[in-house]
Amino acid sequence: MKKVKIALLGLGTVGGGTYDILTKNRDIIMERTGVDYEITHIFEKYAEQLEKHGADLSLQTLDIDSIISQDSGVDIIVEALGGMDFPVQVMTRALKNGISVVTPNKAAVAANYDTLKKAADEGHAYLKFEAAVGGGIPILTPIQEQLSCNHFTDIMGILNGTTNYILTKMLKQGQSYEDALAGAKKNGFAEPDPTADVEGIDCANKLCLLMVLAMGRYVNPQQIPTKGITDVTMEDIQAAYNRGCVIKLIAHATLNEDGFNYYVKPEEIPLDHPLASVSNEFNAIYLDGDAVGELMFYGKGAGALPTGSAIVGDILAIMKALQ
Ligand code: HSE
Numbered sequence: 147m148k149k150v151k152i153a154l155l156g157l158g159t160v161g162g163g164t165y166d167i168l169t170k171n172r173d174i175i176m177e178r179t180g181v182d183y184e185i186t187h188i189f190e191k192y193a194e195q196l197e198k199h200g201a202d203l204s205l206q207t208l209d210i211d212s213i214i215s216q217d218s219g220v221d222i223i224v225e226a227l228g229g230m231d232f233p234v235q236v237m238t239r240a241l242k243n244g245i246s247v248v249t250p251n252k253a254a255v256a257a258n259y260d261t262l263k264k265a266a267d268e269g270h271a272y273l274k275f276e277a278a279v280g281g282g283i284p285i286l287t288p289i290q291e292q293l294s295c296n297h298f299t300d301i302m303g304i305l306n307g308t309t310n311y312i313l314t315k316m317l318k319q320g321q322s323y324e325d326a327l328a329g330a331k332k333n334g335f336a337e338p339d340p341t342a343d344v345e346g347i348d349c350a351n352k353l354c355l356l357m358v359l360a361m362g363r364y365v366n367p368q369q370i371p372t373k374g375i376t377d378v379t380m381e382d383i384q385a386a387y388n389r390g391c392v393i394k395l396i397a398h399a400t401l402n403e404d405g406f407n408y409y410v411k412p413e414e415i416p417l418d419h420p421l422a423s424v425s426n427e428f429n430a431i432y433l434d435g436d437a438v439g440e441l442m443f444y445g446k447g448a449g450a451l452p453t454g455s456a457i458v459g460d461i462l463a464i465m466k467a468l469q
Pocket of ligand 1: 278280281305306307308309335336337343348447448449
């Protein structure tokens with residue numbers, strides 16, 4: 147049996163969660179997959195990050211070539227660096243060299259979908275990004291596997307944990323926008339620069355990935371009409387509540403006789419609607435498929451361990467495929 151070699155790129159919130167799951171749950175992972183694995187490299191600038199997770203300091207490196215060159219021996223990289231140019235370059239090179247990639251980086255995958263897919267095809271490697279949409283919720287894999295016989299006509303979701311946490315804290319605890327955002331940062335839900343979260347850009351990236359996989363239509367995230375929550379005031383939230391509604395940041399795509407339509411924006415959701423009760427960092431995704439009918443997926447959309455769970459799920463699928 148081949149021992150699968152894994153390199154972690156970035157040991158921040160998500161990379162750290164991934165490391166913790168791979169080390170602490172090693173026994174059940176090996177029992178359930180029958181595959182042995184080892185973490186061979188951690189590409190991370192700060193030694194304290196390795197110390198925080200009890201990782202062996204000898205794994206620390208900033209030599210990217212030793213990880214992604216064709217003869218590195220690495221089978222899978224987890225790109226959890228965040229950002230755009232460097233991660234895209236690294237993922238493209240790794241894939242072309244036959245090294246599989248798992249990433250939660252929705253911005254990078256959404257903007258460079260074709261390039262990365264082509265690189266994966268060229269290198270006969272796997273590119274998986276379940277963690278990029280809905281954090282710990284398995285949504286992209288079911289769409290591509292169990293549900294792949296469906297034409298999907300409707301996708302509607304709460305896709306960003308940070309903004310949902312902020313809107314929930316403003317409504318339920320009367321917190322100010324600033325205090326609620328600080329809470330989202332402290333809990334590791336927000337991106338290091340939370341602009342993409344609060345301006346709806348993160349949701350647009352996720353909607354892009356859902357649309358291409360569920361509806362077969364790629365739309366660059368910059369072409370998705372997008373509005374975030376920065377203009378939503380406490381007064382708006384209270385007024386909506388008095389009308390029997392909650393304000394949620396909604397990502398919506400429809401593909402039907404009226405055409406193909408999509409947007410991200412804050413909307414008033416009636417209190418008896420299933421999405422109204424999705425609170426804090428939780429996400430939910432509603433799908434309508436012509437065979438399966440209506441489906442709802444619900445779970446933690448952000449945070450170290452939920453996102454790490456989705457990443458490790460992708461790693462396990464690749465490990466099994468590599469045997
Ligand atoms: N910043 C993102 C969110 C992380 O709040 O949803 C998970 O994609």
